[in-house]
Amino acid sequence: xxxxxxxxxxxxxxxxxxxxxxxxxxxxxxxxxxxxxxxxxxxxxxxxxxxxxxxxxxxxxxxxxxxxxxxxxxxxxxxxxxxxxxxxxxxxxxxxxxxxxxxxxxxxxxxxxxxxxxxxxxxxxxxxxxxxxxxxxxxxxxxxxxxxxxxxxxxxxxxxxxxxxxxxxxxxxx
Amino acid sequence: xxxxxxxxxxxxxxxxxxxxxxxxxxxxxxxxxxxxxxxxxxxxxxxxxxxxxxxxxxxxxxxxxxxxxxxxxxxxxxxxxxxxxxxxxxxxxxxxxxxxxxxxxxxxxxxxxxxxxxxxxxxxxxxxxxxxxxxxxxxxxxxxxxxxxxxxxxx
Numbered sequence: 001x002x003x004x005x006x007x008x009x010x011x012x013x014x015x016x017x018x019x020x021x022x023x024x025x026x027x028x029x030x031x032x033x034x035x036x037x038x039x040x041x042x043x044x045x046x047x048x049x050x051x052x053x054x055x056x057x058x059x060x061x062x063x064x065x066x067x068x069x070x071x072x073x074x075x076x077x078x079x080x081x082x083x084x085x086x087x088x089x090x091x092x093x094x095x096x097x098x099x100x101x102x103x104x105x106x107x108x109x110x111x112x113x114x115x116x117x118x119x120x121x122x123x124x125x126x127x128x129x130x131x132x133x134x135x136x137x138x139x140x141x142x143x144x145x146x147x148x149x150x151x152x153x154x155x156x157x158x159x160x161x162x163x164x165x166x167x168x169x170x171x172x173x174x
Numbered sequence: 175x176x177x178x179x180x181x182x183x184x185x186x187x188x189x190x191x192x193x194x195x196x197x198x199x200x201x202x203x204x205x206x207x208x209x210x211x212x213x214x215x216x217x218x219x220x221x222x223x224x225x226x227x228x229x230x231x232x233x234x235x236x237x238x239x240x241x242x243x244x245x246x247x248x249x250x251x252x253x254x255x256x257x258x259x260x261x262x263x264x265x266x267x268x269x270x271x272x273x274x275x276x277x278x279x280x281x282x283x284x285x286x287x288x289x290x291x292x293x294x295x296x297x298x299x300x301x302x303x304x305x306x307x308x309x310x311x312x313x314x315x316x317x318x319x320x321x322x323x324x325x326x327x328x329x
Contacts, residue, residue, distance in 0.1 A: 133218035
């Protein structure tokens, strides 16, 4: 029995370390989940004279996708967003984060524009309000304007099918 | 002539003046306060660097955010609360004492107690296993005789 204890302690330590190593340290849970999304009014990318207000989105479920032309992983998720936009399941609004209009527009011309509308957050202020720390990030916002889910990093077919779309369907049914 | 040239060259660094970071100059008191505050906040991009030290774009933006909030008259506590409300407890280098951190704060004391308990248990067990040897009268006499024997001269 006495010989057994050090071994048990070692095994427990190994289990903890294994779990710790398996975690992605870049995924920091957002405290904004299930809290009202910060409201913002920002100029539109194509028509900078016009303002988009997040208040207008009340009553529908929508995705807010934070992207930028300088963001590498955004290229990875772009085709997935293009596919999603063709299905017309849920409106995807883009937030062009810390970017210039010229570069943002060029980027969308090149790869296609999956967004219902794109607002520009040139100084990153709205990004801070949303707790953005790594682009791309995507927020699922419900009819009441509450953030229900945050995807940190690129949207993939996998997390879209497993997490985002089932949640969207559930929220739309409410 | 040669020495004059050397002298001139050695004086060059005096005129090569690198500009100080601009924000420092504007309001040194506020800047000090900002640095003091952001030293205790973690940068979310380079996670083991403080917001004060990190050169990540987000850290720069957040330092500016802290400056702006200070100018608006927010207290340090309010600014920290703002940061936590946006990024979670992760931004704090000093984890707060709350329900999900009880194990973190009191776990070591728990381990210490377990250690002490097992130490006491082991000592008690050992005391039982050590036998007191009782000497008979004869043995006692022999012992005394041996102890009292004059020492043999050392060779």
